[in-house]
Amino acid sequence: MFERLKKLKPYKTETTPCKIKLSSNENPFDLPLWLREKISKAIREVPLQRYPDPHSTELKEVIADFYGVRPENLVLGNGSDELIHLLITVADDYNRPVIYPVPTFPMYQVSADIVGREKIEFPLDENFQLKKERIDRALEKNPVLAFYASPNNPTGNSFDRELILYTADKGVFTVVDEAYIHFSDKEDFVNEALKRDNLLVIRTMSKIGLAGIRLGVLIAREDIASELDKARLPFNITYPTQVIGKIALTEGREAIEKSIKIIKLERDKLIEKLKKIKSIKVYPSDANFFLIRVPDGNLLHKKLIERGILIRNMSHLPNMENCLRVSIGKPEENSAFYRNLLKILEELGWE
Numbered sequence: 077m078f079e080r081l082k083k084l085k086p087y088k089t090e091t092t093p094c095k096i097k098l099s100s101n102e103n104p105f106d107l108p109l110w111l112r113e114k115i116s117k118a119i120r121e122v123p124l125q126r127y128p129d130p131h132s133t134e135l136k137e138v139i140a141d142f143y144g145v146r147p148e149n150l151v152l153g154n155g156s157d158e159l160i161h162l163l164i165t166v167a168d169d170y171n172r173p174v175i176y177p178v179p180t181f182p183m184y185q186v187s188a189d190i191v192g193r194e195k196i197e198f199p200l201d202e203n204f205q206l207k208k209e210r211i212d213r214a215l216e217k218n219p220v221l222a223f224y225a226s227p228n229n230p231t232g233n234s235f236d237r238e239l240i241l242y243t244a245d246k247g248v249f250t251v252v253d254e255a256y257i258h259f260s261d262k263e264d265f266v267n268e269a270l271k272r273d274n275l276l277v278i279r280t281m282s283k284i285g286l287a288g289i290r291l292g293v294l295i296a297r298e299d300i301a302s303e304l305d306k307a308r309l310p311f312n313i314t315y316p317t318q319v320i321g322k323i324a325l326t327e328g329r330e331a332i333e334k335s336i337k338i339i340k341l342e343r344d345k346l347i348e349k350l351k352k353i354k355s356i357k358v359y360p361s362d363a364n365f366f367l368i369r370v371p372d373g374n375l376l377h378k379k380l381i382e383r384g385i386l387i388r389n390m391s392h393l394p395n396m397e398n399c400l401r402v403s404i405g406k407p408e409e410n411s412a413f414y415r416n417l418l419k420i421l422e423e424l425g426w427e
């Protein structure tokens with residue numbers, strides 16, 4: 077078999093079945109029933125024997141309106157994972173590396189490994205922030221592409237805006253992955269993307285309630301978007317995705333916006349409560365999850381599973397010893413997490 081494949085490790089995700097799932101940074105709220113019924117009816121009418129619109133024309137109009145840009149600024153992907161893969165595939169010169177700070181979202185590494193591109197991973201500081209000297213060192217390797225997930229996964233914080241722009245100013249094509257921007261009050265990079273020829277933004281519908289339809293969005297200057305669109309696989313956005321996306325992002329917009337508000341409030345409330353516990357360090361978050369550091373991450377992760385609550389164990393990653401990532405769930409799920417956490421802390425004698 078191919079040598080490159082032998083070296084690859086399969087992408088792992090947390091699949092332990094649990095009653096309460098706070099492990100994948102999804103939106104816990106379903107769309108309202110009336111809207112789901114409307115979607116079901118529309119899906120019944122989809123001609124499944126036909127190919128979908130290869131340009132997703134109507135869906136793009138809806139998304140352009142949702143994000144306040146023009147349809148010509150968009151490239152759509154089967155999830156933003158596909159857009160990351162597309163960028164890593166099409167960037168010039170396979171001898172030039174991609175750079176990104178770590179810890180971060182693993183797809184940059186996974187995609188680079190699949191296509192056999194070199195990676196330069198540079199560490200974030202102790203507050204999970206970018207450091208100029210570390211970026212400079214990575215830039216010395218003549219990278220072709222830089223990825224910044226901001227807000228970052230799994231740390232939850234946003235990166236220093238000036239340092240992201242600095243990377244682009246140095247001539248490196250810079251991708252700002254704004255998967256969690258809907259939960260942040262910080263300024264986004266869309267205006268920069270619309271101005272510059274070497275900076276673009278990627279977004280996803282996965283974190284705001286539509287993970288199941290796989291819909292990622294790249295926002296760039298019109299000339300950049302149309303070049304990138306040439307490398308997109310022709311029918312990557314399925315018929316059902318186009319139909320559901322259109323309905324959900326128009327008639328469901330209010331429900332989505334309301335759910336985002338609730339998630340932010342729940343996040344801030346839960347973080348405030350956890351900050352009062354001495355044995356837990358809580359990191360600030362602009363996302364729909366947050367990170368904690370505890371005396372024994374593997375143990376707490378296991379104890380929560382025994383109680384039917386799944387969060388994501390990050391302890392295996394460099395600089396993430398004993399760190400766990402908690403996605404925000406419905407209010408009753410967050411309360412159950414907090415209640416059970418207190419019981420476990422008492423049982424373990426952690427103050």
Ligand SMILES: Cc1ncc(COP(=O)(O)O)c(C=O)c1O
Pocket residue numbers: 101154155156157158181225228229253255256279280281282287291292
């Ligand atoms: C930073 C970041 N980017 C992209 C993605 C991928 O999202 P999608 O579901 O659109 O492929 C994730 C998912 O967890 C993420 O955390």
